[in-house]
Amino acid sequence: MKITREEILHLAKLSDFELKESEIDGLSKNLEDIIGYISELNSLDTEGVEPTYQVFEMENVWRDDEIQPQEANREDLLALTKEQRQDQIKVPKVL
Amino acid sequence: MKIASKENSAVKMVKEALEKAKKYESYNIFVSLNEENALRKAEEIDAKIAKGEPVGRLAGVPYALKDNFLSREGNTTASVKILAPFKSPITSTVVRKLEDEGAIMIGRTNMDAFAHGSSTENSYFGPTKNSKDTERVAGGSSGGSAVAVALDIVEFATGSDTGGSIRQPASFNGVYGFKPTYGTVSRYGVVAMASSTDCMGFFTKNTDDMDLLMEIASGQDPYDMTTLPDYYSTTEPKAAKKIGVIKEFDNDAVNPEIREALKAKTEFLKSKGYEIVELSMPTLKYALAVYYIVVPAEVASNLSRYDGIRYGYRSEEAKDLSEIFAKSRNDGFMPENKRRVMIGNFVLSSGFYDAYYLKAQKARTKIIEEYNKAFSEVDYILTPVAPNPAFKLGEKVNDPVAMYLEDVMSVPINLAGVPSLAVPAGETKAGLPIGLQIVGPRRSDKNLINFAKELEEK
Incomplete structure (x- = not known):
């Protein structure tokens, strides 16, 4: 399957990557190879088979909706950010 | 493993481990060492022993932590630039349980960035070298942890296994590596890769240490809703009789010395009275394609x-x-992550x-059904971990499909959520370790680890 430049840029946009020009050709080749390989799955008959999304055998683990003490406090978490003001994370203007 | 006592001080054990870590610096095993904290903790344990106070089951034992396990000691980088400055405000459940028993983390080990890879060459900090041949890869993604145990720097190391990331580097370096049943060990506080297949486990030098670590680390965790109710310690012993080998894995794409090693082990088991059963699992050849769809998603x-x-x-260049988002992610991720x-x-x-x-x-459903059918016929399945021994550094790093093909025998196990233990099974003529894996049904973890002793030739 041939991947066009537009398709690579579209996938990069969906993935939030601002690719450098020098990366595009190499990535196109890699993705073509990978998609070529995973497309081999087409030859497997899965007619009437139910999908499996998880291999965890239990369902509905309940807990009380109560606030529990946490290891990390607000100061710890804010200390990880580049900019903060009044106990909030500061980001560039959105609108 | 030896724990700290009056005769065997924790400080001495930790100092020795740190010295060895420095001696093998050129292997690029560690992303960072935890020298100061480790020595302080060792002193605390020695003081407790001197006073006659009780200490844990891992008192003073030096260990290496794969750098995707969050802990408040040092940075948790997952060997990726975007996490390089990250100092975790929380502690992963596995680390908490190990430290509660007195284990001492001496350093954080190198890995493929975000655990994406089979060679540790995708690390932001450069590749780790194989313990037996420095021109070859350590395996991956938990390459640093495997080499740290193989070179006897530490008694054990942690790993995460999403598609073989514990078992394959274990087999490339001649140590034990265990991927438990999905949900047996908490994933809380480990950098998430693929939530439906991520499993936490260990590298050790023998099966008794693996069993002890699983006793300690397994169990239900309120912070991970996919952990199973405790079963490991209360497992009823069950003797195995029938061992399966997979017909479709015995082909020319597998290195002949690895095929011979498997045959030698099955003959050995036969001589001990086990029945060897040939299984046909035709869907397994699709497992790699399934894996490289489900996991990237x-x-x-x-x-x-x-x-x-x-x-x-x-x-720094981002203006809005x-x-x-787009520049930090593009700069901060490695090519394989992208x-x-x-x-x-x-x-x-x-x-x-x-x-x-x-x-x-x-x-995936069909793969699971094939395992269910197999385990209705046999107790365990014995297969190679990978089709080849450790390959040369640089050989596959720019060819993702060639790299993925090395995972062909390890990924089906993760898709099915069953346990598998990589065990050392000799070396090639060139001196490279060969690893086999014992695969069992869900929740057979403890008996499986014990069964591995049957493969040891005394």
């Missing part, structure tokens, strides 16, 4: 949290909010979802 979702804002690296995220978004995008993602999840 989950990776694309899990890695969308890295935004350059709340924690980690932020691009969308540039912070491939996987983009493939994930491809297989999940409208128009391709049914043909790839949904199809793969149906195939």
